[in-house]
Amino acid sequence: MTDWHWLFGDQLGPHFLAPGTGGPTRDSQVVMIEARSVFRRRRFHRAKAHLVLSAMRHRAAELGGRVRYIRAETYREGLYEALGDASVTVHHPTSRAALGLVRSLEQVRLLPARGFLVPQEAFAAWADERGAGRLRQEDFYRWVRHALGLLVDGDSPAGGRWNHDHANRERPPRGASTLGAPEPYRPDEDDTHHIPRLMLLGSHALQRGWDPRQVTDWFHRCFVAGYDWVMLPNVTGMSQYADGGRMTTKPYTSGGAYIHRMSDLCEGCAYRPGDRAGDRACPFTTGYWSFAHRHRDLLAANQRTARAVQGLDRLGNLEEVLATDRRWDEEAP
Numbered sequence: 001m002t003d004w005h006w007l008f009g010d011q012l013g014p015h016f017l018a019p020g021t022g023g024p025t026r027d028s029q030v031v032m033i034e035a036r037s038v039f040r041r042r043r044f045h046r047a048k049a050h051l052v053l054s055a056m057r058h059r060a061a062e063l064g065g066r067v068r069y070i071r072a073e074t075y076r077e078g079l080y081e082a083l084g085d086a087s088v089t090v091h092h093p094t095s096r097a098a099l100g101l102v103r104s105l106e107q108v109r110l111l112p113a114r115g116f117l118v119p120q121e122a123f124a125a126w127a128d129e130r131g132a133g134r135l136r137q138e139d140f141y142r143w144v145r146h147a148l149g150l151l152v153d154g155d156s157p158a159g160g161r162w163n164h165d166h167a168n169r170e171r172p173p174r175g176a177s178t179l180g181a182p183e184p185y186r187p188d189e190d191d192t193h194h195i196p197r198l199m200l201l202g203s204h205a206l207q208r209g210w211d212p213r214q215v216t217d218w219f220h221r222c223f224v225a226g227y228d229w230v231m232l233p234n235v236t237g238m239s240q241y242a243d244g245g246r247m248t249t250k251p252y253t254s255g256g257a258y259i260h261r262m263s264d265l266c267e268g269c270a271y272r273p274g275d276r277a278g279d280r281a282c283p284f285t286t287g288y289w290s291f292a293h294r295h296r297d298l299l300a301a302n303q304r305t306a307r308a309v310q311g312l313d314r315l316g317n318l319e320e321v322l323a324t325d326r327r328w329d330e331e332a333p
């Protein structure tokens, strides 16, 4: 009887087919399905769609006669077309939707995830031990480094520090020439690094109170990099604080003065990072105070953000700041 194994489009690395306990064997036949419904369910960045489809087709070409490659409307239809009711194994998919699907299909036997350093059960045990509200990424990284002996000297971090957060708060060196990049250097869309995504785009969405689900969807649509398992913790959790603070210690947002200190973006801007009212008020600055005002109670109760509320109380022209911010809400600054 043929032994079938199903590969999703983000399971193309050789380790997904490496023979191992309970997984596919060297003789397993492989099924791959291009489901049009996946691209219809959510708008994709065009380059990301190309990347995924091209990667799947190249992998299928590598596997040659070992693979049955199906184009179908849905995964369910594709699987039926490929195998009828025959049994098939699959490694734990990386999205909740795909996981729900494979669990609902009787012919599918679910195997543990591959491609992660930490098995799911180990993460679950760690999370249970700590409890909701204390799932800090920093603690998890330290635990993983200890457990796997990565970048540690005995009990201490290699190099004496667990992280470089302190250095990251320093003003970066100015000028593209320091990076060896030609002038004028402007990153293209997918070079937009994690920090501008978090510090500018995510911060703006948070300040404006946009729906976190739609913001996450927007990131999916606009960037080539990023899958659910990355976007959900980073956008929904870290950037939009929409998990209520389970993973991070505070909402991540700032006014224009911080952006000015940490970047060269404000030079030449029509707005002034230090202005919080009037025609030249920086929308990040008004947005910051408006956000602090709306969430005063929550921020006052958190020792990492209590100072923002104290600052709010010292402003003296809060009503004017809020009025300016409402203006930026209605007309693009």
Ligand code: SF4
Pocket (backbone or CB within 6 Å): 255, 256, 257, 259, 260, 265, 266, 267, 269, 270, 271, 272, 273, 282, 283, 284, 285
């Ligand atoms: S001053 Fe301009 S560039 Fe600087 S943070 Fe404000 S809007 Fe952005």
